Amino acid sequence: MIFEYFMSGLDIVLNWNSILAILFGVAWGTIGGMIPGINATIAMALLLPFTWGMEPAVALMMLSGVYCGGEYGGSIPAILIGTPGTNAAAATVLDGYELHKQGKTGLALFSSLNASVFGGIVGATALVFLAIPLAKVALAFGPAEYFALAALGLTMICSLGEKNVFKGILAGFLGILVSTVGFDPFAGVPRFTFDILSLASGFEMVPLMMGLYAITEMFKQSQAVVGNDGFFLKAQAVTKFPTWKETKPLVFPASWAATLGVIIGAMPGAGATAAAFISYSEAKRWSKNPDSFGKGNPIGVAVPEAANNAVTGGALVPLLALGIPGSNSTAIMLGALMIHNVAPGPLLFQKTPEIPYSIFVSLFFANFFLFFIGYLCIKFAIKMTNISKPALIAVIIALVFTGSFAYSGEVFSMGVALSFGLFGLGMRYFGLPHTATVLGFVLGFIMEANLRRALIISEGNYSGVFASSAISSVLLSLAIVSVVFSFYRGYKASQKSGKTVAL
């Protein structure tokens, strides 16, 4: 049965229109992902009006192509300039940029490509064979469980402050603080907006991230240029495709990360960014050599990339199995279906099975194309390292401001990017990790909203939140263990170096 439908899906995909649509979608998505300020969702939204004249299946295939490309593309600037092109690539900066600075550019870029393609294929396979059980997993997650998952993800801030546990926690809490600005969805009043209308819906992710990563980095690099640290990258970057020997240790962690990515992707309200961060922190937690993370460990590149691309398959689960979009990107796919009067959901499989199955097949094709398009983009992007730094910095700053502006259409967003750039520079001065702040920002709101929902459900009983299900108890216990363990390790490390932990 599945096989028959699969063949009919293959039938639709195997014609020039579809192939070109997927190819164009992947290229568009990858380029969009590479540009700071444009993520997979925005790249899809930009193409949406163009899909109206197409067959619904072709439109959906093109959009899934953009989705795959977009989730990958963000890793290229993350590695080359320390600025994630998309939110979901923020975790990739940690080790990717470090590898690039060490001259292992090729290893970082190609590992990220391989991991992305691998993750994408795992996601697509899971979607085909496990859509129904995955939908059940998504349904098992209520507010208490989401809170627990976000809390567990957030424990990663403890380990981001290198030797000092408190720096990571402080930076993370700053992120949570920033996430509270805006409309309070429970009390129905604006919070910390100081009557500034542009803050009424809170800080937007794009200008915030662009500020913290790109602008801070550009400021820092400008300083280096002025201090005549050389116009060009000093170390000659090795840009060769990694060998099997270099790739082999990545396979196992990437498989886990992809699995985690599929599951998190299937839950509405978590998303690719959360998936990338959570899988990164888990990979670090279970690694034999956790200290090598953040210092240029290729696993640190492969894991978040495998996870955020596996999300593409997972995120389609609620859309196709339940008819409910689980993320902004799938909401756009929903829009593309609705405009053609095709309602998604379980009935899609009975009424027009060729549509879901052609999406399945197209995901495999998209990931296959992604490998080649990604390869070309890398070959092209690597040359950027030869461009003189002042020119590169100028272009990036222009891009960052345009990206911030374009998203909301407000000049205010450019101010937000600039302010967070300066803020980031200050944080760097005090050794506070930016990633912890971004993580706090991303997970802070998920945590707060779901904790408050869970508390309404348990009628204000905190222990009810903790023990509402096996899932939340296990996740929260893990979170506590992990915090305690981080402190213990921080304590040991400080003893070793002969210094006391700054309390």
Added chain:
Amino acid sequence: MFKRNTMLMLLTLGLIALMIFSVGCGAKDPAPAPAPSPEPAKEEKPAWPQQDIEVVYHSKAGSGGDIFLRAMGKAVEPALGKAFVVNNLPGAAGATAWTRVAKAKPDGHTILGISSTLVTAPLINKMPVNFMSFEPVAMMFIDPMVIFVPADSPYKTLADIVDAAKKNPGKQKWAGGTPGELGVVAGRELMKAADFKVSLVPFEGGGDAAVSVLGGHLDAGIGEYAEIASSVEAGQLRIIVAFNKMPLNQEIPTVAEEGYPEVDVRKLRGIVATKGTPPEIIDRLVEVMKTAYDDPSFKQYYESNNLIPEFVVKDDFLKVMEEQHEQIKASLEN
């Protein structure tokens, strides 16, 4: 070496320019404007439209309201003779979009697509604009609101759920929107009319709420039909009662039919124009909007999405918004 770099730079910049160009303009409908229809010149008609109509909307491209406007745009273009270009300005909780139209030249070339959010948002935030800052043109549709439960829920009718809630006040947990959102308003109005109490758990997106009800974490949910349509069709969720009579589901009772006719909550979609737009142009706009209902593909769109056509124009439309303003204000106060 240098030459090669320059070439690459140019190429990069070219690509980037392409992307940015599409960010700026891509949100607009790329369909070329149909040639102006050779309409016989009628003497009293104002010379409108002289250019493409910019329709500003407060949410992102691809959102439900945006898709609605674009679909409607295609339907009115023949009567308009010009393109109907949607411009999405999501910033500042909607104020960016609304201020743009409020401050536009009152010539009917910049109009505003609205939903009930235009009534809600200024009540929550201090804004320089609200629904009264505009010239009302036409309310076009109502998004039906419904109360839904998981398919295996013991509650079959509104009476079941009200009785159960009366026995255990506040024990039932319903997924709803954020304060001021029309689902919450509808819930409050119903609770007031039927004298019962449940806890409303706020959700920001309709998808999350529906999944939480589907997963059995909550007893029921209250929201737009559109957000749960496929789960209902597939028999996973069941609608207990609707706040508005749905054309596709005549069998589903409304709250009025269940004995609470005073509960009248209408999540509206419509068009308003800049204050001071000449009445002749408003009349032309009303005329043009009305043609949308007959367009076959738009008709298929709104019928299959269960949108309820309700054409209320000018001052009557303002009255609808005024009533809604009072309802929302009351719901925010308690």
